[in-house]
Amino acid sequence: MTLSSTVLPTADRSVNVLALGLLRQPATVLFGPGQRRQLPRLVAEIARHVLVVTDARMAASAEFTEMVSGLDAVGVRVSVFGETEPELPERDVAALVDRFAGQGIGAVVGLGGGSCMDLAKVAAVVLPSSADVREFHGEFRVPGPGLPIITVPTTGGTGAEVTCISVLFDEDKGMKVGVASPHLQARITVIDPEFTLSCPxxxxxxxxxxxxxxxxxxxxxxxxxxxxxxxxxxxxxxxxxxxxxxxxxxxxxxxxxxxxxxxxxxxxxxxxxxxxxxxxxxxxxxxxxxxxxxxxxxxxxxxxxxxxxxxxxxxxxxxxxxxxxxxxxxxxxxxxxxxxxxxxxxxxxxxxxxxxxxxxxxxxxxxxxxxxxxxxxxxxxxxxxxxxxxxxxxxxxxxxxxxxxxxxxxxxxxxxxxxxxxx
Known part of the structure; x- marks a missing residue:
């Protein structure tokens, strides 16, 4: 196909004439090999009962067992949703809410790849309310803060640990949708490259x-x-x-x-x-x-x-x-x-x-x-x-x-x- 100049607008160059600078970021970011071992101390400062959102591969790992044991040792009760699916279908949100609504969750930990962290971020704003996640599709649709979010990436790629958007697959529409709000920003992010050594x-x-x-x-x-x-x-x-x-x-x-x-x-x-x-x-x-x-x-x-x-x-x-x-x-x-x-x-x-x-x-x-x-x-x-x-x-x-x-x-x-x- 040849692009016609009568159909395609002439390429224009947008320039940051305002000299604008803007970042949104977690309150605490901890980076480095082995730093996952700091997680129990950080979590204990903000919650006594946490929901860990992960997938089947990570839930069966030695690192996961070590993390749960560490949380238990500092008196933090741990509940686990370990069935997060790739590309995060919205049915995962419904399954999580059905299981853990009203259980007194005080914070949500997203452990894994992008889908696990995206599910954790959405869960943090849906669990405290009676809202359907579909009410939050789009930008700035989340009405207020949810539960504190802690993100722990195990792959080197998605960036979901620090973004304030969750991408889900809407099975009715057959397309990906976004829930985008500053209220999805993690409170704490722990980035430990040792997790990626076992990445396929x-x-x-x-x-x-x-x-x-x-x-x-x-x-x-x-x-x-x-x-x-x-x-x-x-x-x-x-x-x-x-x-x-x-x-x-x-x-x-x-x-x-x-x-x-x-x-x-x-x-x-x-x-x-x-x-x-x-x-x-x-x-x-x-x-x-x-x-x-x-x-x-x-x-x-x-x-x-x-x-x-x-x-x-x-x-x-x-x-x-x-x-x-x-x-x-x-x-x-x-x-x-x-x-x-x-x-x-x-x-x-x-x-x-x-x-x-x-x-x-x-x-x-x-x-x-x-x-x-x-x-x-x-x-x-x-x-x-x-x-x-x-x-x-x-x-x-x-x-x-x-x-x-x-x-x-x-x-x-x-x-x-x-x-x-x-x-």
């Missing part, structure tokens, strides 16, 4: 690809320059000075740690840097938001049942090329950060080197770079485009306007694995 290779690659996509999309996203009134009711305020600080550092960490992790999955130093990069990515997207690749991935994931991280990885080459005309300076800076800029290049060529550098990192960890490898049928492109356009909280963050024609072009080039500079 496929999950390691998918979550690392997800984190890398967060860094790229937050750094190259739209700067929105919101008014004071708009800022008071907007979760995603756009690319800003403070999110750029985290995105830059996360990209630097990824550039030096992903090749080492691919070479040796037991390299704790590399695992630690990837997990720190994922934290940086979470801090960035918490106010900058994700953009086109995430909007388009959601319906692709529903159709192909492929991991979220692999979906955004497969989309990134085409999405980055489409966005390049609006973000040449940012992609050029990415080339500098990754150490792939070539002396004497002009800014346009350096920007292209930045894109190629991101793709090389994805290839290093074995993440896919084309949509055909996900099994996406060509005849479903129209459905994917229509569904992606419904994700307005994400499409609004894309630096170049996303029309149906533009998304169809991204899908066609992405499916063909076309890595020419078509955008």
């Amino acid at each position: 290779p496929g999950l390691t690659a998918a979550t690392a690809a997800d984190a890398l996509s967060h860094l790229v999309e937050s750094f190259t996203g739209r700067a929105k320059n919101p008014t004071a009134d708009a800022l008071a009711g907007t979760l995603y305020a756009g690319k800003n000075l403070l999110t750029d600080l985290f995105a830059r550092h996360g990209l630097l960490l990824m550039s030096r740690s992903l090749p080492r992790l691919a070479a040796d999955p037991q390299d704790l130093s590399a695992r630690s840097e990837v997990m720190l990069a994922a934290y940086c990515a979470g801090m960035a997207i918490n106010t900058a938001g994700t953009a086109g690749a995430h909007a388009i991935q959601s319906p692709i994931g529903a159709l192909t049942h492929t991991p979220h991280g692999f979906g955004v990885s497969a989309l990134l080459p085409a999405v980055m090329r489409y966005n390049l005309p609006s973000r040449v300076p940012e992609f050029a800076e990415i080339a500098d950060i990754l150490g792939v800029a070539v002396a004497g290049q002009d800014e346009q060529d350096q920007a292209r080197s930045g894109i190629l550098g991101i793709e090389a990192l994805l290839e290093t960890i074995g993440a896919p770079l084309d949509l055909a490898s996900l099994g996406l049928p060509v005849e479903q492109f129209g459905f994917v485009a229509d569904q992606a356009l419904l994700a307005t909280r994400l499409t609004a963050n894309n630096p170049r306007p996303l029309t149906r024609e533009a998304i169809m072009a991204i899908l066609e080039h992405g499916h063909a694995g076309d890595r020419s500079w078509w955008g």
Whole structure:
């Protein structure tokens, strides 16, 4: 498909003219190998009965047993919901509430990957009330604070430990929906890279690809320059000075740690840097938001049942090329950060080197770079485009306007694995 200038608006460059900086973050963040052992002391300071939300794999682990024993030793009663499913269907929320409503839960611990932490965050606002989680779909729909939230990630990728949004799969609508509110912000986050040493290779690659996509999309996203009134009711305020600080550092960490992790999955130093990069990515997207690749991935994931991280990885080459005309300076800076800029290049060529550098990192960890490898049928492109356009909280963050024609072009080039500079 050729993009028509009569249909697709000319690429415009949004700039942070307000010099705005905005972060939302947990009150306490503890990072480092072995730091999970601090969790009982931290939890005991805020609750005597906690609900631990996790999945079957983690619930059967030695680390989980150690954590529960530690909480019990300081007098904290522990209840467990250990059946969190991937991609977090909303039925998991209903099952949790049916089991634990009225049980005197004082805080909620999310232990695991993104779905476990997202479920914990939603549970913290639904358990104290009689509300249906569907009442909270969208931004700023949660009426007030819920139970204290403690997040403990066991993968290096989603950033859910520090974001104030939970993504759920609405089975009636057949699409992902978001519950986005500052009231979902964790009170305490404990990030222990030792958890990731037992992470399977496929999950390691998918979550690392997800984190890398967060860094790229937050750094190259739209700067929105919101008014004071708009800022008071907007979760995603756009690319800003403070999110750029985290995105830059996360990209630097990824550039030096992903090749080492691919070479040796037991390299704790590399695992630690990837997990720190994922934290940086979470801090960035918490106010900058994700953009086109995430909007388009959601319906692709529903159709192909492929991991979220692999979906955004497969989309990134085409999405980055489409966005390049609006973000040449940012992609050029990415080339500098990754150490792939070539002396004497002009800014346009350096920007292209930045894109190629991101793709090389994805290839290093074995993440896919084309949509055909996900099994996406060509005849479903129209459905994917229509569904992606419904994700307005994400499409609004894309630096170049996303029309149906533009998304169809991204899908066609992405499916063909076309890595020419078509955008």
